[in-house]
Amino acid sequence: MTGSDQAALVAETIDKLLADNPPATTEPKTFWGAQFDAGLAWVDYEPGDGGLGVSPKYRELVSRRLNDADAPMWNRMANIIGIGMGAGVLAAHGTKEQRQRWLRPMFTVDEVWCQLFSEPGAGSDVAGLATRAVKDGDEWIINGQKVWTTLAHLSKWGMVVARTDPDQPKHKGLTYFIVDMESDGVDIRPLYQITGEAEFNEVFFEDARIPDSQRLDEVGEGWRVAMTTLMNERVAIGGNTVPRGSGTIGVAVETWKKSGSGEQSDRRELARLWGEVEAMRLTAMRATENMTAGVPGPEGSTGKLAWADLNKEVTSFTVSMMGLEGATIPEGYTLEPTVYGTRMTERVLSPQRLFLRARANSIEGGTSEIMRNILGERVLGLPGEPRVDKNVPWKEVPRG
Amino acid sequence: MVDAITFAKSDEQTMLGSTVRDFLEATVDFDAVREMSTTEDAMDANVWNGLAEMGLIGLHIPEQYGGAGFGATEVGVVFQELGRKVAAVPLLSNVLASTAILSAGTDEQKSRFLPEIASGETVATLAVYEGAHDRAPMAGEASLMSRDGGWVLNGVKRYVTDAPNAGVFVVSASTPDGVALAVVPSDASGVLVAATNSLDATRPLGEVTFNEVSVNSDDVMADASGAIAAAMDMGVVCLAAEQVGGAQWCLETSVEYAKNRYQFGRAIGSFQAIKHLCADMLVAVEHSRSVAWHASATIEDAKESAIAVPLARSVCSDAYVKAAGDTIQILGGIGFTWEHEAHLYFKRAKSTSLLLGSVDSYRDRLADAVGI
Numbered sequence: 001m002t003g004s005d006q007a008a009l010v011a012e013t014i015d016k017l018l019a020d021n022p023p024a025t026t027e028p029k030t031f032w033g034a035q036f037d038a039g040l041a042w043v044d045y046e047p048g049d050g051g052l053g054v055s056p057k058y059r060e061l062v063s064r065r066l067n068d069a070d071a072p073m074w075n076r077m078a079n080i081i082g083i084g085m086g087a088g089v090l091a092a093h094g095t096k097e098q099r100q101r102w103l104r105p106m107f108t109v110d111e112v113w114c115q116l117f118s119e120p121g122a123g124s125d126v127a128g129l130a131t132r133a134v135k136d137g138d139e140w141i142i143n144g145q146k147v148w149t150t151l152a153h154l155s156k157w158g159m160v161v162a163r164t165d166p167d168q169p170k171h172k173g174l175t176y177f178i179v180d181m182e183s184d185g186v187d188i189r190p191l192y193q194i195t196g197e198a199e200f201n202e203v204f205f206e207d208a209r210i211p212d213s214q215r216l217d218e219v220g221e222g223w224r225v226a227m228t229t230l231m232n233e234r235v236a237i238g239g240n241t242v243p244r245g246s247g248t249i250g251v252a253v254e255t256w257k258k259s260g261s262g263e264q265s266d267r268r269e270l271a272r273l274w275g276e277v278e279a280m281r282l283t284a285m286r287a288t289e290n291m292t293a294g295v296p297g298p299e300g301s302t303g304k305l306a307w308a309d310l311n312k313e314v315t316s317f318t319v320s321m322m323g324l325e326g327a328t329i330p331e332g333y334t335l336e337p338t339v340y341g342t343r344m345t346e347r348v349l350s351p352q353r354l355f356l357r358a359r360a361n362s363i364e365g366g367t368s369e370i371m372r373n374i375l376g377e378r379v380l381g382l383p384g385e386p387r388v389d390k391n392v393p394w395k396e397v398p399r400g
Numbered sequence: 401m402v403d404a405i406t407f408a409k410s411d412e413q414t415m416l417g418s419t420v421r422d423f424l425e426a427t428v429d430f431d432a433v434r435e436m437s438t439t440e441d442a443m444d445a446n447v448w449n450g451l452a453e454m455g456l457i458g459l460h461i462p463e464q465y466g467g468a469g470f471g472a473t474e475v476g477v478v479f480q481e482l483g484r485k486v487a488a489v490p491l492l493s494n495v496l497a498s499t500a501i502l503s504a505g506t507d508e509q510k511s512r513f514l515p516e517i518a519s520g521e522t523v524a525t526l527a528v529y530e531g532a533h534d535r536a537p538m539a540g541e542a543s544l545m546s547r548d549g550g551w552v553l554n555g556v557k558r559y560v561t562d563a564p565n566a567g568v569f570v571v572s573a574s575t576p577d578g579v580a581l582a583v584v585p586s587d588a589s590g591v592l593v594a595a596t597n598s599l600d601a602t603r604p605l606g607e608v609t610f611n612e613v614s615v616n617s618d619d620v621m622a623d624a625s626g627a628i629a630a631a632m633d634m635g636v637v638c639l640a641a642e643q644v645g646g647a648q649w650c651l652e653t654s655v656e657y658a659k660n661r662y663q664f665g666r667a668i669g670s671f672q673a674i675k676h677l678c679a680d681m682l683v684a685v686e687h688s689r690s691v692a693w694h695a696s697a698t699i700e701d702a703k704e705s706a707i708a709v710p711l712a713r714s715v716c717s718d719a720y721v722k723a724a725g726d727t728i729q730i731l732g733g734i735g736f737t738w739e740h741e742a743h744l745y746f747k748r749a750k751s752t753s754l755l756l757g758s759v760d761s762y763r764d765r766l767a768d769a770v771g772i
Binding site for chain 2 (some may be wrong): 245253256264267268270271272274275276278279280282283285286289290293298299302305306369371372373375376377379380381382383384385386
């Protein structure tokens, strides 16, 4: 198919979807189902997998057209781990049967997904993880503990990496599974964080069973599949092109207007931060443009690190601008432990809550230290640190 | 509209950049630049003459006035390369002066003044600053008084870029009808140029006194406040691009050194303390590149430019100063020596952040433009 044929196909398909399923009168889940069946969930995926088999650059066209038509698009937020990361992993590593089983209910949010990589003993060094999976006939028996599992308490499916061969060096003995979070032997406990909310969970596996048909890719290929997931995650966190002045810098500007000191020094600092955020936004736009043109450069790798540092600075300065008021907690927002999803949006957007939440930005999805290592080694070509765990069987590597 | 801008260079722009880079790599001799940096009137004649031969001195001046007729994005492409080699040429001054003339001059004045500026035959510069803390300078204390059918100029302008090498000054002064610009040759009677020792000797500054200088009425451009502002904004576009080029050199130099310098049996770039400085520098360079390009691509769009110009000034200034300082740190002792060129970049970075008005004054402008 030529480029113009593809563009025409996508445009016609969107027209038909909107005509057959008017967004104003169609239930969101029905709309998403129709969108998936029409091949407009991820246009670049194969027909039957929610795609039309066209270039990924048409994703932006679909988003824009559906947004203009006021079509429901909040499935991407409600199932952010599934749609943002899981779909890409299934597309790259799943069998036809696996893609057909999981992609549609993921897109319609009938089945929410979570990701289970980190463990108490495996944070930045996630490849050192200790959760064990042992083959038993057509099934795997899994034991271990995972942590920082966003949305686990609402999820049907979890992407889990487990150690299947402890005699291999750490990267080689891993396998990737999709686990039923509602099955026996899976215990989910909320993990309350400094905001008082529980976005994350601890997940305990005690002789939980996973059918071999829910293994993704080959035994021992788990690290490669996990890397696909992490790449998707970092793009999802740092690579978004958002409207100018929106997000936490928008909250900062509103705070300055509503409860700022009026001091020139504060105004200048706010303008400086606004500029840094805009520079990051323009860089994300440039990265998208270069990626679409097939010439990705270093600008595509800086977003996650830049955003983490800057968001901490912006949200901290926002609370500072409030003076003594910043030392209080706004009415209606308490720091008592609460399960995520039960709070009103306006409370979630309070400067104090954003300030506290931002501390996670430089830890989650790859710490800023790890991101700097990646930029230094993969983009700039600097040598790595000497490794004490290289080519050593996993079971002989010290842990703690 | 910002969402419609493209960041991609055209093939012609890419070729322009690599032509200038190759020329500068072959022409700039850092030993000679170091020699120059003990003088008060540094100007690299080899580079200047080469740029003139390539027709790049009047790069943004329309062809009808002898220039190359390029837009601001091409100007940025050239300045990025000049910044990468801290080239000691008075091109910024030429752009400031000629932009003011293009904006305020009549056709007759443009035809008379611009061709010799575009050819490189005459170095022109804009003389508007009087005090160290002037923010958005206009006429200042300088005055033009009418006498015998012409004008008489009195005043002292300071921090005038490339003053020791200038053949022509474009001088702001007040008249009974508002701010005007006078075009005054440096050899006119009553003009006294005093070179200043400059932190960045590759861009010399000077003080110019105008004492009872007679100016023909043909050489005065009235109603010039918009022209001064336009020249300053174009100057920011040039400097932002220069800052990107300089910071890029800092990054390349730091990374190269960190790969090849061994201590404790390891390349120092394998230590996270060094690696992370380099990674942060990469982020700063990429952000600078985005805003510098954005400022050059939107200079004709008054509404967007009101944001883009102070944005580029704010981001690129901090980035270059930090990158140049961190480069000296990564290089260690050698970076502190006269022998290594790092100090030329460090001095250029700091000096550039002080030219054309303080970075804080641009942050105030940015706050105004975005409703803070």
